[in-house]
Amino acid sequence: MRSALSVLLFCFLLASCGEEKSVEAEEAVETEKSVEGVKIMQELAEQGDAEAQFNLGVMYAKGEGVPEDDVEAVKWYRKSAELGNALPQFKLGIMYANGEGVPKDMTEATKWIRKAAEQGYADAKEWLEKNAKEKGE
Numbered sequence: 001m002r003s004a005l006s007v008l009l010f011c012f013l014l015a016s017c018g019e020e021k022s023v024e025a026e027e028a029v030e031t032e033k034s035v036e037g038v039k040i041m042q043e044l045a046e047q048g049d050a051e052a053q054f055n056l057g058v059m060y061a062k063g064e065g066v067p068e069d070d071v072e073a074v075k076w077y078r079k080s081a082e083l084g085n086a087l088p089q090f091k092l093g094i095m096y097a098n099g100e101g102v103p104k105d106m107t108e109a110t111k112w113i114r115k116a117a118e119q120g121y122a123d124a125k126e127w128l129e130k131n132a133k134e135k136g137e
Helices: 004-017 021-046 050-060 070-081 086-098 107-119 122-135
Strands: none
Touching: 004 070, 004 086, 021 050, 050 070, 050 086, 070 086, 107 122
8 A cells, every 4th residue: 555655655646746856756666665665574584484584693793774773784684694694694795705794703703604605605605615625624
């Protein structure tokens, strides 16, 4: 219902305004969609949806639709990673390696990145190989 009202409002504003106003109306509709999208993503993530948890982590890491917040990004990456998903495991490991949202911890970084590599995630395997070479292993 809310979506339909947004579209109707947009159409009305588009028909009754000049080009500048139509751009403003379009931006308002997109903002409302973004806010609604974040709410939906948050609800799904809180219900344990691993993909939503990862996506919410990405949103916080990049500040897309939400304020940029590495601590929140780590929180949501971890929830998804703990469900056994390779990409969030890798992202969480990188956050530890870089000290983003958590204190820098190479042991924890390696733990999570190894979990992703064990699932065949190529970037994780590459990271582990590069780190091993840098350590002289």
